[in-house]
Amino acid sequence: MPLSPTSLELPQIRQRLNLILLLGASLALSVLLISFRVFFTQQLTFVFLLWNLFLAFIPFGLSTMLGLSAGRLKARVLLPVGLVWLLFFPNAPYILTDLFHLERRAGVPYWYDLALILSCAWNGLMLAYASLTDMQALVTRRLGWWAGWGFATVALLLSSFGIYLGRYLRFNSWDVVTNPLTLFFDIVSRLLHPFSHLGTWGVTLLYGVFLVLGYATVRLLGRIGEEQL
Template identity: 80%
Template sequence: MSESALALSMPRMRQRLQLLLLLGASLTLSAVLITLRVFWTHELVFVFLLWNLFLALIPFGLSTMLGVAAGRLKARLLVPVGLAWLLFFPNAPYILTDLFHLERRAGVPYWYDLALILSCAWNGLMLTYASLLDMQALVARRLGWAAGWIFATVALLLSSFGIYLGRFLRFNSWDVITNPLSLFYDILSRLLHPLEHPRAWGVTLLYGVFLLLGYATVRLLGRLEQRPSS
């Protein structure tokens, strides 16, 4: 690597490290809130959120690997790793719908459970955007700016459909392998008869637009931060 390329890569490496430390601190907060609740109430009500956060970390881990090794990774490996990323990607924004579990419970302040679930939902959203940033950059480097944004838009819409499949039909990412026929049938029926499944397309479009607007906002804020002051 040339000295100029190394000089350009060092700021990116620092930014990556800062992002990992910040996400790690935020995830630790969620884990601490869940753990304290268990000791406080002797109940496992929200322990499932730890599993959901772990699933949300998988696409971020895959996109980080692709982003770091993009220049050295062979092209034939990009497609299977990218498909694995797309398969697990909906698990990150899916945590937003865990707000459905918020209700008043005896023995715990309502505000505490709200903060607990919001922290997990926030982490899911940030992992969504951080992961998509890497993947969009990878696509844009190979196919151009427009292709990068088309990819990001399609990925968020597909993830919103995945949220519907997970929240309302109770499918998981691994059902592609363990239960492919039922998954394929339910998806095909909603594609062929959309008017019979208004909730499927309502969730997909509403969450898709919400996630896309949020992602575009995060991207714009990042560019504003990079502009030199006059």
């Protein structure tokens, strides 16, 4: 007897719930570390990381929605939501660069601040990879394996460029709407005069390669784990 569409979706929903619970526990650890630091020091030094984690969760939320309803959404819905996803996606791996804020501060052990920032950076990276896995699956389902990995690679390289724009030029995702002319000028300037902006392409390529290798490793580890079960 053939399985109904609902029964076919149950394993996927169960896996999604398990992933959300695990990511939720990891995010809770970051929130607790930040909260304890604020409580004991009466300082808001790393509270901005809560906002960064919220921004990192947006692409995961969007990809989860798309992944669970992919068979019922048409291209005219997938495309604009996918563009919004791509716009916010760099916010997730961006948290890796918050390690720049690590320094010795009076009243707080250095190892505590290191654990706090690493926890947030880890969550940003895992949210990015989980979200990208969803989006890659959507592309693969429609266009094939090569297109899926091509999409994932380009998305990670673009996110690295977005990391540069955010960390060094201080742009945000919403500047596409609130400050489009300045954002457009700075991007075009770097595209037309790459040798005048070597730092831009150094950050983009180095972080891009790092993120691609990390993503491929995580995907391969997951596949090996499934084969050994």
